Amino acid sequence: MAAGARRTIDLSPAVLRLAALPILTVIATKRDDESIQLNPIWFELADGYIWVNSNTRRSWPMHLQRDREATLLITDPAEPDRYAQIRGRLAEVIPDPKHEFIDRLARRYTGKLFRELEPGEDRITFKIEPVRVTGQMI
């Protein structure tokens, strides 16, 4: 490990297997009035971080950038009792002007490149550090 590099928490083999499935994660953020918003979104777990991407105009990315934290839930479609709740800290915000990352995510889920961007659509990538994982059968 490079000097000064932060080490992320260890994720169990069951969590890694679950996160490798082409399932959506549910991201929980807070609205301005502190009510809770739940959105199913694409994600990828790589290098110990959770990576997600959005159109910059959606609300959950705004909430995430304001609070610098979010909770993510992944559940096993084949085994409803298996789930992992991941509390995450926003580690990095990375513009995706050439939509390379969203293309990578689209390949993971659809096997194809992402659709054509809409006029004025900007994509942005969030790197989220897992801080704590709880759940069942994980």
Place this chain on the structure above:
Amino acid sequence: MAVQVSPKVQEFVKEVFPAIIGTARKDGSVEQVPVWFEYADGYFWINGGTNRGWFKHLQRDPRITLLLIDPKNMWRWSQVLGRMVDWAEDPGGEHINHLSHRYMGKDYQGPRTGRIKVRIEPLRVSGAVNGSWG
């Protein structure tokens, strides 16, 4: 003010999958867990032990969001922003047994004591099936 749940969403929530609920921890973060639920009489009903984190959170802040999502096709979902109206003891576990029949098709196998049922009023409902509830 409680809102009407559209007929399409009412049909959707008859399907058997857990609700994902979000409640607010004391530190402001959100707890998410899947729970059994049913929609009946204009309210959403969930059940749990009094020691569950989400129940403690709701007693402090009654706001709760439910994500009703088809685990086999996660583009079919409905999000319900709601509020715990009240809760009641579930003596003898009648309500959890009722939910067990909805989900498992049989009597509840876990402990039936120390349980509560929680009534949630929907305040705002949104969602999509492949983009729209149409």
